[in-house]
Amino acid sequence: MAETMQIREEFEIKWGMVIDVDKCTGCGACQVACQAENNIPPSTQSFNRLESVHWLYVYKLDNGLPYPDNDIAYLPRPCMQCGNPPCVTVCPVIATTKEEEGGIVSQIYPRCIGCRYCMAACPYHSRVFNWFDPQWPRGMDKTLTPYTSVRPRGVVEKCTFCHHRFQLAKRRARAEGRDPHHLREEEYIPACAEVCPTGAIVFGDLKNPRHRVHQLAQSEHAFRLLERLGTDPQVYYLSRRSWVRRQGDNHVQKDQQRGE
């Protein structure tokens, strides 16, 4: 297996997620909460890369076997916030960076020129492009949150692990005289993790032994998507089912993979 090359500096904190695929029922509450939290406009189309914008997408996985041996799983896919993000290296205007403590890959909308090179570079299809200006039905713009700006056409956007919640948590910690770089686990949770009814999405500092994600990420059942590309994602998945783990990457038949 190729070594992962960490070309970015190591941060003291590494915000990450562990998503238990064996608990995800595919309900979609996470997707709805993400849209509402981050001012993603509604669309009269369902999944459609031209007309509708998605940050978090829930894939339906299938083991490929016929009935009755068939099995399915649901896999929510946010931005991986890669440790070695391909999108950052290709951006010609430094509209996306990985330089803040915590390791969240930023997306700076006013700087983005819409070349979509980052979208080509991202192997996870995490990034979306605003082909059109956002539209809200009359009155529904009153539900816009102050957490993030409204993006016009021509810019790329993606999941930010609800970075505004990180900012709010740090501000609160400072106001209470605490170190903003040592937040408790429950102080900063993205909207998707907060609303997940089964608790399948767990969020925290992967480097902090007091955060659940630290242990969960080291489980023998944990895997990351397309690990061998060397992107070093900060989103881990858990499944006791080996067919699910194998779908995390492109394997040949006799390939050994973690957890088997």
Next chain:
Amino acid sequence: MALDRRGFLKFVAGGVIGTGLTPLPWKVVDDVSIWTQNWPWIANIPDGEIHSAPALVKLGQPEYGIRVTKVEDRPVTASGNPDHPLSRGAIDPLAASSVQLLHSPSRISQPLKKSDGEFEAISWEQASRILIEKLAGLKGQRGQVACVSGDETSTANEILAGLLRGLGSEKFFFHPGETTLYHHIWQKLMGGRGHIGFDLSGADLVLSLGPDLLESWGNAVSHQRLFGEDAFRLLYAGPVRNNTAAVAERWIPVHSDALGHLALALIHHVLEQRPLAGKDLPGVNSLARYVRRNSTQVQAQKKTGLSQKTIRSLARELLEAERPLVVPGSLDGVCGVSGLDLYSGLCLNLLLGRLNTAGGLQCIPEPPKVVRDAPSWPEMRSGNLLAELQGIAQGSTSAPELLFFYETNPMYSLPDKELTHKALEAVPYKISFSQFMDETSASCDLVLPHHYFLERLDDAFTPFSSPSANYSVAQPVVDPVHATQSVPDLLLDISRELDLDPGFASYEAMLKEKARILGADWKKLISGGMWQNSTVLSQNSLKLWDEGIRRMLDKSRDSADEYQVHLVPQSHRKTGTPQTAIPPFGLKTLREDELEGDTFFVRLNRQTARKNGVREGSLVTISSPEGSCQAKVNLDEGVMTDAVVIPQGFGHTEWDAFSRDKGDNAHQLLGIRSEPGSGMAYCPSPRVRIDKIEAAR
């Protein structure tokens, strides 16, 4: 010196370089980049103080507490309320998009009256006057005013039913659903008392016989929360690997019309392995004799396709669990469950000793009634809307003169469209209190829009599947966005105008009285808390056997189906309920294999597809004796052979661009049957035919 060409060019070049060294061009470029991204049609976000308020979801079942985040006085997002025991911080996708629904383009902004087939806006004074005149003219005439309510838990029902009774009518109906079906079987057929609840938190093994427990049945968010905490092992028996089966320990593929037979076979095995099971239950010996003599095991094997060894092993699993719980019910909240299914599932629990015990069925008392002249809650639940509509359509029952629709959309959600629409259209005057221009409101003569749940005071007593009696109240979190009114308060005023004193000056006074009777703290209730009580009702008239039950079991063995393929309706919260249609943010959660443009997908496996001459992407018509739907085929090996899964929530003809004309309405395929023995009018999962329209491209 004359300015020659070379001099001119030098001057221009110098000017350009010099200007470039000033801030001017860079400032212009910066301003242009800002203002070309700052068009007036891009929404601005007003800032303000962020705070949150508790609310109670009232968008069809289930009802539970949530928190709404507000910026100043604007609600912006909804999330779970960790302090509310029914949800403990969980929220479903519909409730998560409830703030956006507040501003849905299909909201009705003021009262409407139909003239010459078109709606005209009128004032509340005019609307009230029309309603009072109509009701005054019908007062005292038996059965001329009727009501269909879709909100099973609100005290507003007592106002409606009390008004009807005061006018001389007992025609109050809840929209058919799990609660009315359970009520019929548990109380009427089996002589049980109280309202069945399910204590999943105390169970160690849960066997679902049909219900999509973790998605759309009962208090699904509570079930999801418990499942996520590994509170119980979960087995799912049903025709499709649905959202529950996707994470269950095991999926036991069984067609929906065989689930009751599976339960009977499990009863047989339980009685074989524990002969003294349920020995004190009246009728248990007759039930035991029946299951032994009527080859229930062979019947179950034939109908389910499961081997006797598998069924016996499942029975052993239930017996070896310390606190097993069997949950019988419909696939989607109304369809696909018969009296046999409920009876046999409930009996299985009784024989396993799971009645009124931790982790089992709980017999919960009905809510206290506060409107003195209203019918009791069991009386309200006993109305059978399907039977009534059948009677009207067939001419054996006369249609009422006036019909109210409260928090319900039956023109969309009732089965057998031809029959139910014929019956509803026979009513000369129909009034809707809906907040949205839905299919029912569009067919009405008068629309008096209620506040949306975030805009009103409302309550919920023991939502279906709750493990114990509970009571929640929520205050409005936002001022009304449109010129709507609180319908319970309006009806109280109208009752007084008709000299039918309900005994309360306001709806708030009624809810406070209910809280007082329960011993609940009003201040805690309106702050997002919940009253609960674990009192259960003893069963002194329960019976497991009588002639009606025997007939129900005998007749269940008959099957005469015109078509071959089992229809499996599947409901998802992300596509809303009939009361809400598809919420704006819910539409985008649909994958490419669920909705393509405006065409939705039905799912079947390869074997079924081959048998019916279709393949992936084929455009097909699904037909039943009652109607037909068009869809594309999505091949899914998580569907039993000879079954086709059809998603609910599509095919709306009203509402807004997020719902209208997307897919087809699965309710069109459903019919109404009257079950021999139980006398229950219900909606079985029909058999259908699949016809290809064109080959896949």
